[in-house]
Amino acid sequence: MATTDAGFEAGFKARLHWSADTDAQVEQRVAEILAEVERRGDAAVLAYTARFDGLQAASLQELELTQAELEAAFDGLPAAQRQALQQAAARVRTYHEAQKKAAGESWSYRDADGTLLGQKVTPLDRVGIYVPGGKAAYPSSVLMNAIPAHVAGVAEIIMVVPTPARWDGVTPSARGEKNPLVLAAAHVAGVTRAFTIGGAQAVAALAYGTQTVPRVDKITGPGNAYVASAKRRVFGRVGIDMIAGPSEILVLADGSTPADWVAMDLFSQAEHDELAQSILLCPDAAYIDRVQAEIDRLLPQMPRAGIIAKSLTGRGALIHTRSMEEACEISNRIAPEHLEIASTEPHRWEPLLRHAGAIFLGGYTSESLGDYCAGPNHVLPTSSTARFSSPLGVYDFQKRSSIIEVSEQGAQVLGEIASVLAHGEGLQAHARAAEMRLRR
Structure with a gap:
């Protein structure tokens, strides 16, 4: 097509159209899954994992990957894959360290009357990263989600990755298909804990917390329509990166x-x-x-x-x-x-x-x-x-608190301003709180 074509505008808009809305059945099913996980915790996650992924487990602990397993997966890779993972991780880490230095540090200044103003930047305590599994495996997604969180200073990074069972036509395998590159990437990127669960039930477990899976402050990472719907629904209880x-x-x-x-x-x-x-x-x-x-x-x-x-x-x-x-x-x-x-x-x-x-x-x-x-x-x-939005980065794993320390001299200037504006809004207590600090 050409921009000079008479029908260009209509054809162009038709090509760009895409809706993030999912069908009503998906939304209803996701709502049910979230409610069940919030109510029943581990038991619901186990039931849905058995139903959707074919993995039978007596407890959620059985579906947790140990640090030894992650390290063993890394050690078992061919040398070329180990080296490629380490080189990629080093470059991703270097970039995000520079990003943190440029835009992720606390700052402050004092104005002429001695008032201190600034911003305190602190990392989130705990984040969850969703890594797609099943049809494809994405070790690069592990690096891109976990490393900036690690650089930001997040203390705990909880990874969930579905490992659907391989069917032989009769019965599923016991533990499902675990991609060694994904596990190795988790080891390289510094993932704290990892669970072989996926779908809306994994998002719910991260958002609400269960007896075994700790509640996180933010969930990042891509997934299918069920994952996207679940992330949209839990936003507000936790933060999310985006709906991709x-x-x-x-x-x-x-x-x-x-x-x-x-x-x-x-x-x-x-x-x-x-x-x-x-x-x-x-x-x-x-x-x-x-x-x-x-x-x-x-x-x-x-x-x-x-x-x-x-x-x-x-x-x-x-x-x-x-x-x-x-x-x-x-x-x-x-x-x-x-x-x-x-x-x-x-x-x-x-x-x-x-x-x-x-x-x-x-x-x-x-x-x-x-x-x-x-x-x-x-x-x-x-x-x-x-x-209106940006790539995932260190800043997504940090939060900012304003810092204000008003000097006695500063209170004389700011108090008058605040008093006038508060009276104008009809908030007398606000005004009096500022006026009480004025020297009469």
Whole structure:
């Protein structure tokens, strides 16, 4: 499609549309699960784990992974995987340590009359991280959720990860399928405790606490529709990071990056699921044709070709723009999760871009590097929420308290101001509290 097409606006809006609402059955089922876990604790979690994951356990302690198990999983990995995990973790840790230094420290100052004003930054006491399991395993999600919490100073990091039983057609396995990379990542990232539970029941256990699972202050990490619904419902009892939508990539290209590189970058998000979104914006029509040719050539080679094809057909787009400036304007309307500037002049265009979860500068900066090991967090706002929200970071695992210490001299100035405003609001006790500190 092209921005000059008569029907561009309608087609463009249709491609962007996605709703975070889940169907009524999911919402009702999640509400029931949350209520049961809040009421019955461990017993409810065990029942739902047996029902949904096929794991039979006499107690929730049986579903807890020990530190020895996490360490053994790490030790049992091939050397290349151990090294890759450690290198990725080191880069993620270094980035978030710099983030904490820049935006996560307490500060204060005294004004001219000696009044002390400032902000005290303290870590959350305990957080829960949800790691998807079942169809896929995401050790990178463990690093991206646990490491910033650890850097922030969180004392306890509780991980939940579903490990559905493997069925042989008759009976399920006793403990389910535990991915060694996920367990090893938990060891590397400093997870305090880990449980092989998932779904809405795991979110409920973290939010309300059970006899075995401690109640947390905040829950982070992605999951399916049941997990997203549960996180939405427990918000207020605990904090949450965000309600994540389908993954997205937007590539702004000037035609200088090899077309097969861009095609594969579009695939990198499309392979997540059929609702993922991959969009190319480019002012060079011939280059768009070359990217389309590479898509056609490379797609049959991809193991997840079916998913990629449905994603590109249903929600993807190759858009011919009038200019790179117009491409930047459209990008700001989309506010994508991942934004690649595939250009020889990425720093020329970056100042024009206001809304994105993460911005990848230059042809060599593939989005996939950000997913695993570049350093910045890969938990990013989706579905245009980058207009008002930010990547997961150290600041998500901290809270801020205002510090105020008014001097006697300062009370004379502030008291008069407060008195006038309080009387104006009709709050006489507020006014008198300030006036009592005035020297008469």
